[in-house]
Amino acid sequence: MTLQDTIVALATPSGTGAIAVIRVSGPEAITVVSGVFESVSGKDIIRQRSHTIHLGTITDDGKIYDQVLLSLFKGPHSYTGENTVEISCHGSGYIQQQIIQLLLRKGCRMADAGEFTLRAFLNGKLDLSQAEAVADLIASDNEASHQVAMQQMRGGFSNEIAKLREELLNFASLIELELDFSEEDVEFADRSQFHELLNRIEFVLKRLIDSFAVGNVIKNGIPVAIAGEPNVGKSTLLNTLLNEERAIVSDIAGTTRDTIEDELVIGGIAFRFIDTAGIRETKDVVESIGIKKTFEKIEKAQVVIYMIPRLTEGENPQLIMQEINKIRNQYPQKMFLTIANKADLYSESEKAQLTSLIPDVLFISARENKGIDGLREKLLSFVSTGALRNNETIITNTRHYNSLLKALEEVQKVQFGLNSGLSADLMAIDIRQALYYFGEITGQVSNDELLGNIFLKFCIGK
Template sequence: MHIQDTIAALATAPGAGAIAVIRVSGANALDLVSSVFKAKSGKILKEQQSHTLHLGNIVDGNRIIDEALVSIFKGKRSYTGEPTVEISCHGSSYIQQEILQLLFRKGCRAAKAGEFTLRAFINGKMDLSQAEAVADLIASDNAGSHQIAMQQMRGGFSNEIAQLRQELLNFASLIELELDFAEEDVEFANREEFQSLISKITRVLKRLIDSFATGNVIKNGIPVAIVGEPNVGKSTLLNALLNEERAIVSDIAGTTRDTIEDEIAIGGIGFRFIDTAGIRETVDVIEGLGIKKTFEKISQAQVVLYLINSQAPSASGSSPKGRAFADLQLEIEKIKNRFPDKPLVLVANKMDHLNAEEQHTIHNQLSELIPEDSKSTVLLISAKTGTGVDELKEQLLQFVNTGALRNNETLVTNSRHYDSLLKALEEIEKVQVGIDAGLSGDLLAIDIREALYHFGEITGQVTNDELLGNIFANFCIGK
């Protein structure tokens, strides 16, 4: 890693805009920018105090490139923990490139993806899990993912892990000390207190591991498959949920032959809705491929909306009334048997064509088709008029553990952290087995060291160049 180089990159989004920010970081950042900046005040930039702003011109010899506002951060009082300068210039793409090329000619090199945050980690400004949260924060597109990323970036998760690691490390030191006095047969580590600590660590690890199921879907958006027979209004429902004409709507059965996806935020949580091809027997090869993909999307979804036409059988064979009711029952059983853990919402569409008594009858009929559990429910809507769509959104929110967000609980969202937690728990459980079996301290110490190693992987006490490269390669350039 060439962390001694002075690096520069565009820190704002590429393209034209009102302003652009170019970030320069490294030991020579102040000297380098001073050589191309002429302050209006006549002061020398590198001689000014940290955390000050200066108006002036960026110049290439006698040529003025732009009038800019320059911010300076000296010593370790910067994002990266090293001297940093940020140039706020006009947002012309030409001006941005002219300034960057000037800096490169003066001795800077182009920053790699995530290199500013990598330097912040190396210089002790944040631990590794906090650094990873920076990328999550940039990528957040709803209130839920933003809240989780902010909590992790501010150290909520890493502080919890660091505390457990330190407590375990203290006992590990005492057990290691016992090994030096093996002949005296003394115990420095109180076994009752040690047992209590292991039980506490086990509880916390299991809670964090369990939180990944919630945290991961909140971070990445919750996929919801809209399925059902052709011409029951799946595309109309997608358009109603998104409040835009996203999918083609037609009276011709089989219009949707491929999946259509789009995202919205409901109550601060991202949902990704997938409009699928209608499920029916068909000889059309293209439509058949779409139906095959429908079942693939059901397997990937977190929630399944099974849409049904609530009109009389004469209007559509997909009605829950009459002869089609038995066919519908078979389809529902097929989905529940194949995907027993997925929440299933039976949505009876086109309720605007029914009176109150008919709506009540349809609701009771559909309720008979679902098991008596909290993961299945029945709703009546009209996708065309929007009636019941808000109730459907509220129902979807109930499938998400938003209580964990409201209570500001620690949620694991990173698969690397999840993997390390699983490995740490495995080692802690080995320690517990050893305690129960009355194993000697030297044998317990082996598993304790492994647990400490996996804790260190999360916060960055244990790293290598390959791991860091993989993590920061996913960052945007300039951050």
């Protein structure tokens, strides 16, 4: 795939604002813009140095469209690797469209989604995983997802994969050389060193694959279902966590008929809280639908906060345990947190009795905002953020995850062949496949369909 024409697009969000940036990139970018730009100092921008800014007006046939700042980047020293001009104009939607239409009339083409970053990839300014990280960086809405995207865009993941691929490629070359001298019965590749390399590659691949679980959580947020019987304070807890009246609160059991969702960032990690309808036996048709949705949301959640009611005098605490165990047994793979709300109403003896039944119970008062910090800390403890603190590579992309799985499978085939004394020609086949899947991640192996699918997800102007 080669792109030789000159493209234009709005690089800032569409709509009215103080300033808008229109980006032009391609072999004729500077020439096209110079035809409609008049510098206040009379300079010819074609003759100006790269990475300079110029004040002037966008003009055509005596009509002045706007006074602008023009940023000049000459290839290959630009984001795309091509001649690039960025026009900072006033943010009127009318002005934006007039300038873009003028540039289209002068020979530019409207850029496709992600085409500027696609050109950066094709011109060797970014590898494919770094290009995908650009989209993740734009979409990041919390500290953790921003940190992971920045690390990947700066080449942390690419460098790790490139190093493994280079070492494997060196041994592959020696294996291939042995095939050329098969009649001589010689070994150029040290089998003990090759075995150590394969073990090291397997270890790194498994670590990267395991990091996807954390990466997926960081990228998409952790869904947390708040469940329990009616009127135990689920909606009050949601409102307290979000610090706003998001859910209707009343003393009438069954007030919440539908699920209510909102997101909160805790310690840089996004949590998506879901307030659900109270779980109980009911003949109310609408409430029954809400309870059915409750179990659907619990099914999709990673963490379940189960709020228990305060025991009344003479009430059997085993009934609460039965309900808790019923939910836990129904969803054994979920992270489960039991909360006793209205803690200010419990006596110390009642707390001790409940703790003896449920050792990990957490006492809070949602209405009084007590114990909420402890709840936040408990939720954070469910997420392994050690990799973030240690700045380790974390995988968040499903495409990368699939390629890593396939590469690991091929590496394990090579290990089996090496341990079994398999012939070099058969091992070479598996090595080539492992190298292929490494190359898929960074874009050393790619096709137009793959690139189209990746860059289609980008926004126009990036």
